[in-house]
Each structure stands twice: as structure tokens, then as C-alpha cells.
Amino acid sequence: MDIxxxxxxxxxxxxxxxxxxxxxxxxxxxxxxxxxxxxxxxxSEGTSVAGVFTRNVCCSSEVELGRQNVKAGHARALVxxxxxSNAFTGYRGREAVEQIMAQVAEHLGCAPEDVFVSSxxxxxxxLPKDKAREGVANAFAAAECSWExxxxxxxTTDTFTKGAVASAMIGETKINLVGIIKGSGMIAxxxxxxxxxxxxxxxxxxxxxxxxxxxxxxxxxxxxTVDSDTSTSDTVLAFATGKAGNAPLCxxxxxxxxxxxxxxNDICRQLSHLVVRDGEGAQKFIAVSVSGAVSDESARRVGLxxxxxxxxxxxxxxxxxxxxxxxxxxxKAGEPADRDKLSIGFxxxxxxxxxxxxxxxxxxxxxxxxxxxxxxxxxxxxLGDGRATVWTCDLTHGYISINADxxx
Amino acid sequence: MDIxxxxxxxxxxxxxxxxxxxxxxxxxxxxxxxxxxxxxxxxSEGTSVAGVFTRNVCCSSEVELGRQNVKAGHARALVxxxxxSNAFTGYRGREAVEQIMAQVAEHLGCAPEDVFVSSxxxxxxxLPKDKAREGVANAFAAAECSWExxxxxxxTTDTFTKGAVASAMIGETKINLVGIIKGSGMIAxxxxxxxxxxxxxxxxxxxxxxxxxxxxxxxxxxxxTVDSDTSTSDTVLAFATGKAGNAPLCxxxxxxxxxxxxxxNDICRQLSHLVVRDGEGAQKFIAVSVSGAVSDESARRVGLxxxxxxxxxxxxxxxxxxxxxxxxxxxKAGEPADRDKLSIGFxxxxxxxxxxxxxxxxxxxxxxxxxxxxxxxxxxxxLGDGRATVWTCDLTHGYISINADxxx
Numbered sequence: 001m002d003i004x005x006x007x008x009x010x011x012x013x014x015x016x017x018x019x020x021x022x023x024x025x026x027x028x029x030x031x032x033x034x035x036x037x038x039x040x041x042x043x044s045e046g047t048s049v050a051g052v053f054t055r056n057v058c059c060s061s062e063v064e065l066g067r068q069n070v071k072a073g074h075a076r077a078l079v080x081x082x083x084x085s086n087a088f089t090g091y092r093g094r095e096a097v098e099q100i101m102a103q104v105a106e107h108l109g110c111a112p113e114d115v116f117v118s119s120x121x122x123x124x125x126x127l128p129k130d131k132a133r134e135g136v137a138n139a140f141a142a143a144e145c146s147w148e149x150x151x152x153x154x155x156t157t158d159t160f161t162k163g164a165v166a167s168a169m170i171g172e173t174k175i176n177l178v179g180i181i182k183g184s185g186m187i188a189x190x191x192x193x194x195x196x197x198x199x200x201x202x203x204x205x206x207x208x209x210x211x212x213x214x215x216x217x218x219x220x221x222x223x224x225t226v227d228s229d230t231s232t233s234d235t236v237l238a239f240a241t242g243k244a245g246n247a248p249l250c251x252x253x254x255x256x257x258x259x260x261x262x263x264x265n266d267i268c269r270q271l272s273h274l275v276v277r278d279g280e281g282a283q284k285f286i287a288v289s290v291s292g293a294v295s296d297e298s299a300r301r302v303g304l305x306x307x308x309x310x311x312x313x314x315x316x317x318x319x320x321x322x323x324x325x326x327x328x329x330x331x332k333a334g335e336p337a338d339r340d341k342l343s344i345g346f347x348x349x350x351x352x353x354x355x356x357x358x359x360x361x362x363x364x365x366x367x368x369x370x371x372x373x374x375x376x377x378x379x380x381x382x383l384g385d386g387r388a389t390v391w392t393c394d395l396t397h398g399y400i401s402i403n404a405d406x407x408x
Numbered sequence: 409m410d411i412x413x414x415x416x417x418x419x420x421x422x423x424x425x426x427x428x429x430x431x432x433x434x435x436x437x438x439x440x441x442x443x444x445x446x447x448x449x450x451x452s453e454g455t456s457v458a459g460v461f462t463r464n465v466c467c468s469s470e471v472e473l474g475r476q477n478v479k480a481g482h483a484r485a486l487v488x489x490x491x492x493s494n495a496f497t498g499y500r501g502r503e504a505v506e507q508i509m510a511q512v513a514e515h516l517g518c519a520p521e522d523v524f525v526s527s528x529x530x531x532x533x534x535l536p537k538d539k540a541r542e543g544v545a546n547a548f549a550a551a552e553c554s555w556e557x558x559x560x561x562x563x564t565t566d567t568f569t570k571g572a573v574a575s576a577m578i579g580e581t582k583i584n585l586v587g588i589i590k591g592s593g594m595i596a597x598x599x600x601x602x603x604x605x606x607x608x609x610x611x612x613x614x615x616x617x618x619x620x621x622x623x624x625x626x627x628x629x630x631x632x633t634v635d636s637d638t639s640t641s642d643t644v645l646a647f648a649t650g651k652a653g654n655a656p657l658c659x660x661x662x663x664x665x666x667x668x669x670x671x672x673n674d675i676c677r678q679l680s681h682l683v684v685r686d687g688e689g690a691q692k693f694i695a696v697s698v699s700g701a702v703s704d705e706s707a708r709r710v711g712l713x714x715x716x717x718x719x720x721x722x723x724x725x726x727x728x729x730x731x732x733x734x735x736x737x738x739x740k741a742g743e744p745a746d747r748d749k750l751s752i753g754f755x756x757x758x759x760x761x762x763x764x765x766x767x768x769x770x771x772x773x774x775x776x777x778x779x780x781x782x783x784x785x786x787x788x789x790x791l792g793d794g795r796a797t798v799w800t801c802d803l804t805h806g807y808i809s810i811n812a813d814x815x816x
Contacts, residue, residue, distance in 0.1 A: 058739030058747040088735050090748060090764045123732035124765045227718040228636075229733075230740035310635040310718070314811035324531035325637075327496050331466030332638035339466040340498060356498045357532045395718075396812065400805050403722035 006184075008277035008285050008373060008393070009160035015147035015178045016165065019201045020044030020241025024142040025153040028135025030083030030121065030128070036153040038132075039080040040139035041197070042108070047241045048206035049075035049116070050213040052221065054234035060087035061094040062117050063233060065101070069113040073206025075239055076114040077104045078197060079136065080154045082182075083121040084128075085193060087232045096127035103136050118235050120156055120182065120193040151180035154195055157402075158184045159278055164270035168202075168263035170246040170256030175202035177263055181271040183234075184278035193231040196221070196271050202260055203242030205250040212261050213238045213268075220268035223300060223390040226279035227399070228308040238264070276391045281398020284316055286375045286391065292343075293386030298335045303390035305333035306377065313395035316377075319370040321363060323351040330379060341382030346370060354382065414592075416685035416693050416781060416801070417568035423555035423586045424573065427609045428452035428649025432550040433561040436543025438491030438529065438536070444561040446540075447488040448547035449605070450516070455649045456614035457483035457524070458621040460629065462642035468495035469502040470525050471641060473509070477521045481614025483647055484522040485512045486605060487544065488562045490590075491529040492536075493601060495640045504535035511544050526643050528564055528590065528601040559588035562603055565810075566592045567686055572678035576610075576671035578654040578664030583610035585671055589679040591642075592634075592686035601639040604629070604679050610668055611650030613658040620669050621646045621676075628676035631708060631798040634687035635807070636716040646672070684799045689806025692724055694783045694799065700751075701794030706743045711798035713741035714785065721803035724785075727778040729771060731759040738787060749790030754778060762790065 021043060025036040051070040053063050079100050086093045097119075101112035108114075119127055151161045166177045183194035204212075213236070221236055242248065249257045277285055288306045293299035306312055309329040315322035323344040330337050340355035347369030351361055369375065375394075429451060433444040459478040461471050487508050494501045505527075509520035516522075527535055559569045574585045591602035612620075621644070629644055650656065657665045685693055696714045701707035714720055717737040723730035731752040738745050748763035755777030759769055777783065783802075 056736065056739035057745050058735050058750065088732065088747065088760070088763065088765070123735070124760070229717055229719045229736060232736055232739055309637055310807070311637045311811060314808060317808070318812035324496065327466050327531070328464065328637060328640055331464035331640055337465050339496065342466065352496070352532065355496065357496070394812075395808065397805055397808050399718070400722060400725070400803065400808055403719060404726035404802075404804065 005159045006278045006282055008282055010274060010277060012148045012151065012161050012163050013165050015163055016176050018176060018178055018199045018241065019243030020047060021199045022144050023147065023150040024139050025145050025149050026135055026138040026142050028081065028131045030081060030131060037082040038135040038139055039150050039153045040136065041078040041150065043076050043239055044241050044243060045076070047075050047239050048073055048204055048209055049237060049239050050206060050210035051235065051237045052213060052217045054231055056230045056232045058088065058232050060085060060119065060233045061097045062086060062119050063235060065097055066116055066235060069116065072113055074114055075116055076108050076110040078116045078237065079104060080195060081119040081127060081132065082154055082156050084119055084125060085121045085123045085233050086119040086127040087123040089124065089126040092126035096129050096132055099129050100132055100136055103133060107140055116237060118195050118233065120195055120233055147178055147180060154180065155182040158182050162271065162274040162278070164267050164274070166263040166267040168256070168259035170202060170249070170260060173244050173246040175200060175244045175246060175260065177267050179267045179271045181274060183275040184280065193233040194275055196236040198238040198267055200240045201244040202240050203244065203246050203248040204240040204260065205248055208250050209238055209240055212264050216265045216268040220272040223388065224272045224276050225304060225307050225390065225392050226276065273391060276393050279393035280402045281396040282393030283396055284373055284375050284394040286316055286377065286393060287389055288377045288379070288392065289389045290379045290381065291387040292381040292383055294336045294384040295386040296388055299386040299388035300390065301335050302330055302333045302337070302379065302381065303388050305329045306379065307390045307392035310395055313392065316370065316375055317394035317396045321346045321351055321366045321370060326377060326379065336383060337381050338383065343380040343382065345378040347376055348378065413567045414686050414690055416690055418682060418685060420556045420559065420569050420571050421573050423571055424584050426584055426586055426607045426649065427651030428455060429607045430552050431555065431558040432547050433553050433557050434543055434546040434550050436489065436539045438489060438539060445490040446543040446547055447558050447561045448544065449486040449558065451484050451647055452649050452651060453484070455483050455647050456481055456612055456617055457645060457647050458614060458618035459643065459645045460621060460625045462639055464638045464640045466496065466640050468493060468527065468641045469505045470494060470527050471643060473505055474524055474643060477524065480521055482522055483524055484516050484518040486524045486645065487512060488603060489527040489535060489540065490562055490564055492527055492533060493529045493531045493641050494527040494535040495531040497532065497534040500534035504537050504540055507537055508540055508544055511541060515548055524645060526603050526641065528603055528641055555586055555588060562588065563590040566590050570679065570682040570686070572675050572682070574671040574675040576664065576667035578610060578657070578668060581652050581654040583608055583652045583654060583668065585675050587675045587679045589682060591683040592688065601641040602683055604644040606646040606675055608648050609652040610648050611652065611654050611656040612648040612668065613656055616658050617646055617648055620672050624673045624676040628680040631796065632680045632684050633712060633715050633798065633800050634684065681799060684801050687801035688810045689804040690801030691804055692781055692783050692802040694724055694785065694801060695797055696785045696787070696800065697797045698787045698789065699795040700789040700791055702744045702792040703794040704796055707794040707796035708798065710738055710741045710743050710745070710787065710789065711796050713737050714787065715798045715800035718803055721800065724778065724783055725802035725804045729754045729759055729774045729778060734785060734787065744791060745789055746791065751788040751790065753786040755784055756786065
């Protein structure tokens, strides 16, 4: 089945080289395809690392080892395998990951724990060790590639190549960030997985980098949903080489820390939105903004209940300002809400306020808004100051075609 | 849009009259349609009542009042309006319900609190009081109707009429139960709602009836899902007239209580399955059986995570034994699970055991099973003795057509 490029796609940005980061791609042949499927990214000595990982308890060995190794805070290389997720493969899967870590460690003269590995693709089939070994060896000899090549090679069922850039001034030093990400959907029997990597030449202490990445993820990667399903391999890693030469950032007391945090936030937000824009069958990008909740976390949960509701998502696909389905989704979220204080709008126009349909509600501008590709749903719970925005896409025939019809 | 009768439909059963219960239907004209849309069921004096209601916090006035009135434990009448759910209509909606309660109470010479009202259909439009008043008055004068007529009149977007029967011996007395239910899907801007009513001639104390109904619901109505969305009006009520003449059941110590409980369980199970069989776009009825969980409740949650997973549901629609998606759904349930103890099967054939794909897995019988209409998924978590079964349907193009394409 050919999947068309998402109508919500964004062009790959002009991404600068990041000092201390050398991406290379090669073909390990994990599947019978002609494309590069092994990405090897070398990081200079002294690179700090932070990571966030799937909460799925049936996670892959890559996730288990990554979660463990990120605690030490330093990294020398990243290897990403595409075409085989190595999930649900028991000890044999773990051996394959450990083999890659050892091979790269020997090559670089570093500890195996400094080598991070991700895999995405078919599950239940152990990553073939011979192909991995040969692929990694070839990667050592490959020429440095562009960010777009790397972003392409980590992709699986993505319909477009995803990258983002940001920058900040730390004192007199300009630092750059480049991010690449994959994730969109699945084709049998591959599992949709979000793998994201952020590289910066800034010098950032790994503990502080972890704090910042965790906080940024809470308002980006943890606020997107395509279909409420959570991969067993989702991973986001941030690497900071320090080659820009700024005084290392260790806390928000350091000059430039706010600027760096803002840039990291920005790139996480951009990357997360790109995944939604490639959601299976997506025709519309939907921002759900919830205010008036008892807390930000409560607002986020209400937002996700709306964003995960098949009835809300199909209504948007049908370009219908069906605020009743939004009411329903708010009510089922399991969070504090009061029917008679609830307000709901689309594209900045209130359809219902304080529990009642607006008497003078004019559907014309709302209908116009819903015909577009970028949709907003606003919900005010009228209870407190908590607020959050989550992002999703609509639920269309394309989703069913991709996920159910692949055998026909 | 014409919706075809579900391929999973069941015929309406031969339902006996229940002594003390008189159903009548009439046309209130809540929508511009030619069908009966008001159901009035009179209950003899001394009828006890129990109820379970939606947990959606944005519930309708009907639910608020029903939840309050059921505590007194007695009932004289039930009124069900179809075509207007009266949800999200503030004080005006509440006035309409109170008007119906008062009108029936005056007619029967009972307290308004003995009159139960449900409404289903469009939301955000207060139930028109004039149509309700005239409809109720007409219902008083209408002839007694069949159970099938009543089940038809409470329906909205249902593609078939749903009823179930059961019986039990209490000592030397045979008691009967008849149940009717509606719920299936939605057509803009109507909201899917499950309304179920069970009538028995058994004499059952209302507190005991409530205990039994709550317990039965936990393994029936609370174990089904079509799309994870929860209506603001869902209601199940059980009425016991006592006309069979058995010694009233007050606890499990009473002779025949077990038999009655089993019959109530049976009818709740049947009714809940009928709703799944009419799920929007459903082509397959899916039973998800989870064993080896740390508790029954944990097993139920894992089962619902699987049953609500769009990826699992589309895989079944595609007749694909995609156990990887089941692994993913188990892992995201938020319940204790161990990847390396997990076993997954379809139609009684294990595909993966203890965390690994079976080496001698023969897909042929599984493929055959998945081509049928009644599908089973088995999951053994390998942790404890907790078990549960939940029921759902597949996710197909029909769901999208019903919920997104109605404007085209």
C-alpha cells in the first residue's frame, strides 16, 4: 500500500552542523529494501546526555538499557536501527543491543554505557546480530551525512522527513540546536514509535539537561496523541557537546540558562508537532487548549481526554462544530469539572458558555475555521487557573486504511 | 445517511408479560419523524428499583434526578424520551424532567420521586415541555404494547431492536425477567447513549436489588466498550414488582437469591453484548479475556486498554493476528505486567508465551478464527489469579462514515 505524503507536512529546515556531532548513515538491510536503515552519530568526548522514555511497561531492551545508561550523563555515540524494533524478543534482543554497544565502544575507546541504541520497526523478531555488526562496521567508514539524510534513515512509515532547529545566546556565545524525529503510524506488523534526538553544541551539565528535557517533554512530547496508543520503544534523547565554548550551564542561576531552556522548549514543541502532522490519515492538525482547570496537570488530562476521543476526532474530520462531543469528553476525563461552568469554543468563537449553548451563537465563522487544516478547540472549565494545550489530528478513513486494510 | 442493520444483530426474543408492568408507547414528536418516541411504563404499587448511572461528570438532569430518587428504592413509572437527550441544557432541562415527574405522579397518585425519566438524542436543546406534556397525556390513554414495541421506541440510531429474557426458580415460584436496551452509535449531533431497563415480577428488597445490579454491572455494562467514549446520559434501571408472589429476597441468605442473582447476571450480560453487537461500523464481536493479573480489577483495566486500543481494533478489522499491538496495549494500561511473563493468543491458540513468539506457532487456525464474526483474544499476564473478560467490536471504515461523514 502506498501512503501519500501527509497534507500537513512541513519542509525539512536548513539545519546547521553541530560541532562535535558527526552523523553517518548506511544500509544494514534489516528489511528487504534499498534504503539506508542504520544511523550512526558520533559525539565528541565530554558530551552530556539526557533522555525520556516510554512509560509502556512492555518496553524494549533498547529502552531498558538507555534508561539505565542515561543516568551516568555522558555519551559518545548513538545508533538507530530502522525496520526492526527488537521489542518483545527476550534475551536475544538484549544481546543484539549489547553487541552494538560493545562494537562501537571498542571503535571509539569508550565505555559501552556511552553508546545509545534505538530500534524501530517490526516487533517480535530479534535484531539480526550479523546484519547489525556489518552495518555498524560500514557506518564507521561512511562519509559524514546531512541532517536530512540522518532524519530519513531513522524513519520507517513516516510520510515526510522531520527536523527542527533553534538557537540561543549564552552570554556572547551563540549556541545551536538541531533535532530530528520519526513517528507517524504503522504498517503491519510494524509498531508506530516516536524516536527523537536533539543535538546542541552548548555546554550543559547532564543533570540540568535532564531537568530541562523532562520539563520540555511535559509540554510537548507528553501533550501529543495520535491514537492514544503508546509504543514500547518511544525515546527522546538530548546530547550537548559543549563545543560552542560557553560556560557550562548547571542551573537556572547561570546566565543564559533561560535562553537555552526556551530554545530547547521550542525545538521539543516543533518536533512533537511534526509527529502529529504525520499522524496516520491526518487531514487536520488540532490544538486543544484547556483553561480554568484546578491544576495544569488536570488541564492536560482533560485535554488528552478530548484529543483521544474518537467521537471528537471524527467530528473534526467531518468539519462539524460538535461541542456536545467535547462536553462528553470533558466529563469522562475523571478530572474535576462542573457542567454548568463549562465553556467550549472552536477557532476562538465560543459555542457554549457556562453550561449553556450561546443564544446568539453564529456558526458561520466556526464552519469556516473547521474547513481549514489548523483547528483549535478551546475549553474553559471555569474552576481554577490550571491550563494546558495538547495536540492531535483528526480520525479519518486514512487511519483505518493504514491500520486495517494492509492485508487486502 | 442510511445505516445498515449490523451484521452482528440478534433477533428480538419472545419476551413474556411481566405482572405489574404495563408498557405503552406514543409519538411526542421530539424530532420530525413518524415513529413513536415516548415510552411510558407503569409499575404496580410496591415495585422496588435499583439503578446504575454514567460516571460522566457532565451528566444530564435525568441522571442527576434518577441517581437521587433511586435511593428511596421504590418506583411507579418510567418515561423514556427519544430524539432529545436534554443534556447540557441547564435549569430549563431540569424543569422539563420535573414537569414529567409531576404529571405522571398526579396521574398515578404517587410521589414525583417514584417517576424515573430518561432522555436520549440531540444534546444542548432543552426537552420541549409542551411536546412532553402532550406526549405523556397521550401515553396514559394508549393501549398496552409489546416489549418489542417498547424496545423500538427507546431506540435512536440503533440498527436493530434489543431485548433479552431470563428466568429463575425461587422456591416453587418461577420468576421472569425481561430487559430492553438501546445504544449503538450516533448521528450528528446526537450522542450515543446506553439506556437499559430490566423488569422482573420477583419480590426483591431494593437495597439487595441495588447490590445485585451493581455487581452484575461490573461484569457486563462496565466491561463493554465501543470507542472508549462515555455518554452523559447512560442509565440502567432494574424494577422488581413482586407480583410473582415469592418471599421477598433481602440477602444471599434467602432461598432462591443465588438463582435470582444468576438470572440478573445473565440478562445484564446479554443486554450489554447486544450494545457491542450494534457498535458503530462493527463487523466483528471481540471478547478479550485476561488472566494472571494481580487482581480482577487490574485484569479488567488491562482488558479495557486492549479493547479500547484503535490499533488492536483495526488489526482485528483487518483479520490480522497482530499480537504486537496487544503487547503494546497491555504495556500502556498502567497496571502491573511483566513483558517476559506475558502470553497472548487468538481463538484459543497461543501466538506468544512468556514474552517470546512461539517457535512452532501455526498461524493457520488463527487466520481461520479471525475470518469469523466472533473473535476471542486471550492474554495471560502470568502474575496472579486476577481475571476478567471485556467485550468490544472492531474499528472499521463504517465507524468513520457514521461519525465523520454525516455532513457530506
